[in-house]
Amino acid sequence: MSEQLALFANKPASPEGLRYAADFVSPEVERELIARIAALPLQPFQFGQYEGKRRVASFGFRYDYSLRRMQEANPIPEWLNPTITEVEAFGGPATRIRQILCTEYDTGVGIGWHRDKPQYDRVFGLSLGSACKFRFRRPAGEKWQRFTLNAEPRSIYMMSGPSRKEWEHSIPSVEAPRYSITFRTMVDQ
Ligand SMILES: O=C(O)CCC(=O)C(=O)O
């Protein structure tokens, strides 16, 4: 087989630095976390012009889009501590989660192509309630190189290295309500 054909025959390669684990939390913990998020004073967040609104709450830090800088946010609530401990273990030694984003996506809501702010370092995402197609793209000549991660409910992903810095990510409109908790480490300043 020519090199070209071999490339087509293979599945698209996963972005370097992306890790995924299914069943990261139990169905009981999933239910509890969803109830906690639903009880937060969530605020609409408009990312792209043409998208439905997702609703969010930030803790630790938040990026202020009008001031274009990081601001301190409310402290991370205690009910997140057991999950943060597990995420830090998943991330390995020296993983310190300092920023949390809780998000609610109603049916039909997604998030457009972006990279997270450079003040954040590694990004972990816990999916709750329903699955989503977590899409990646990066420029490859005139085209895009693409990859889709099926993020199942109760799973976690970690973006580090190229998957975090070179690739953009997005989520197309979800088919059922989805909640996520994003856990971020910060770049040392
Ligand atoms: O909901 C998710 O898993 C990802 C959200 C996201 O990419 C972001 O808020 O930057």
Ligand SMILES: [Fe+2]
């Ligand atoms: Fe993101």
